[in-house]
Amino acid sequence: MVANESQKPLCPVCQQADQVMTLATAYESGISRFAPPPMPVGRVPMIKSMVIGIGIVSVGSFFIIVLLGSVGLPEVVRAIQVVITLIGIIVALVLSFLAFQRAVQGDLNSQQLLPAWDRALENWSRLRYCKRDNIVFDPQQASPKALSDDELSSLLAVEAEHKEAAQISSPMGAHQ
Numbered sequence: 302m303v304a305n306e307s308q309k310p311l312c313p314v315c316q317q318a319d320q321v322m323t324l325a326t327a328y329e330s331g332i333s334r335f336a337p338p339p340m341p342v343g344r345v346p347m348i349k350s351m352v353i354g355i356g357i358v359s360v361g362s363f364f365i366i367v368l369l370g371s372v373g374l375p376e377v378v379r380a381i382q383v384v385i386t387l388i389g390i391i392v393a394l395v396l397s398f399l400a401f402q403r404a405v406q407g408d409l410n411s412q413q414l415l416p417a418w419d420r421a422l423e424n425w426s427r428l429r430y431c432k433r434d435n436i437v438f439d440p441q442q443a444s445p446k447a448l449s450d451d452e453l454s455s456l457l458a459v460e461a462e463h464k465e466a467a468q469i470s471s472p473m474g475a476h477q
């Protein structure tokens with residue numbers, strides 16, 4: 302029925318389809334503001350600090366074994382070294398525990414963003430760009446019109462939903 306029309310939507314400004322392209326094509330042709338919405342990812346540095354923590358624990362354990370086995374050192378020096386190494390191990394364990402907690406939290410945060418990312422990606426692949434008029438429009442709207450920059454960026458934004466509440470409570474505080 303209207304399969305052809307939906308493949309080649311008409312630009313609402315010039316009423317032609319010859320310069321209409323997807324945002325993906327427009328992005329590939331060098332218009333960087335039409336980049337696909339970035340996928341939300343967890344904080345990788347947290348995992349890095351966990352690895353460092355595990356490394357410190359291994360080195361510490363190695364030194365304890367070596368020190369306990371070594372002879373010739375005064376008893377006090379050995380005791381102090383063992384204590385210092387133990388403190389290092391405890392600090393490393395605490396740090397990697399905290400890092401692990403933060404990594405889990407970061408993962409949860411990016412998981413919460415996944416539906417928003419899904420929506421943004423859907424909008425991104427649905428919207429069309431007319432090169433002649435340099436406008437973006439939504440061909441699925443009943444009467445398509447050129448989208449403003451604000452409308453476009455909100456359609457493509459990957460943000461948590463409760464951000465809208467922050468916008469409402471900004472300058473209009475002294476209302477009543």
Ligand SMILES: [Zn+2]
Nearest residue numbers: 312315431434
């Ligand atoms: Zn046009």
